[in-house]
Amino acid sequence: MKKRAVAVVTVMLMLFVSALCTGCAAERASDYTEEEHLARVTERIEKKYMTEDGKFTSFAVYPLYNEKDKLQYFLVEFEPQGFVYVKIRDKWTFTPGAMHSLYGLNSTQPNEKWCRYAIDPTKSQPEPYTDKCIERDENGEMVIRYKSPYAEAGVVNEKRYLLSIKKENNESATLVTAIKTDEGYLNLVSMSKLLIENGYCAEEQATIGIHFIPKNYFDL
Numbered sequence: 001m002k003k004r005a006v007a008v009v010t011v012m013l014m015l016f017v018s019a020l021c022t023g024c025a026a027e028r029a030s031d032y033t034e035e036e037h038l039a040r041v042t043e044r045i046e047k048k049y050m051t052e053d054g055k056f057t058s059f060a061v062y063p064l065y066n067e068k069d070k071l072q073y074f075l076v077e078f079e080p081q082g083f084v085y086v087k088i089r090d091k092w093t094f095t096p097g098a099m100h101s102l103y104g105l106n107s108t109q110p111n112e113k114w115c116r117y118a119i120d121p122t123k124s125q126p127e128p129y130t131d132k133c134i135e136r137d138e139n140g141e142m143v144i145r146y147k148s149p150y151a152e153a154g155v156v157n158e159k160r161y162l163l164s165i166k167k168e169n170n171e172s173a174t175l176v177t178a179i180k181t182d183e184g185y186l187n188l189v190s191m192s193k194l195l196i197e198n199g200y201c202a203e204e205q206a207t208i209g210i211h212f213i214p215k216n217y218f219d220l
Helices: 003-020 034-049
Strands: 024-027 058-067 071-077 084-087 089-095 104-105 116-119 132-134 160-167 175-181 186-188 192-194
Touching: 034 058, 034 084, 034 104, 071 160, 132 175, 132 186
Parallel strands: 058 160
Antiparallel strands: 024 089, 058 071, 071 084, 084 104, 116 132, 160 175, 175 186, 186 192
16 A cells, blocks of 8 residues: 555656646647737736836737737837737746746837848948948938837738748748738838748848747746
8 A cells, every 4th residue: 555655656746847847838828819818918018017107108909920820929019109029828837937927028128219221141331230221311320210110111900920930041030020912021120022931031131139038027
């Protein structure tokens, strides 16, 4: 009888250790519909950012789809300016310091400015951005933009995309803001055509550097 009890305890300990090592999905993104995800993210953004002493007067949340036309992100546009991205992911437990929420932010503080540019493969542009042909005004100054690439491009009814693409012979992925056109995708940072084949793109793409760090510090 004692041997049996010891065996049961041993199995339970092994399962617990395995869960600690591999993680255990306590809540999955597929548990909710798109409408439910939208409502949940909206509620959390309201609670986190719309405080009495906050600098934002209002906000709007928009769904973002990946290259498989699947909802994977949200864009939050703040007024009078600023924006942040939210990633939908499975909620994990038993992994110290890793993802603990179903939603993760790309930054704890909304982005406030960026510049439109195109990639210069010849790297012949002025220092320090030799590989970037940056948008400039009539005085030669960089044009600073304060809304998201979607808002700055005048996107209203079009489906918004955040595409994870790789350059040929490179396994690292880049997140690119885009919309679909009759000719494929349009990169909203460079405002140029984006052609994807089998998840790869022949040309390097302009981006505003969107990253999601799997730490609970960025939980929403």
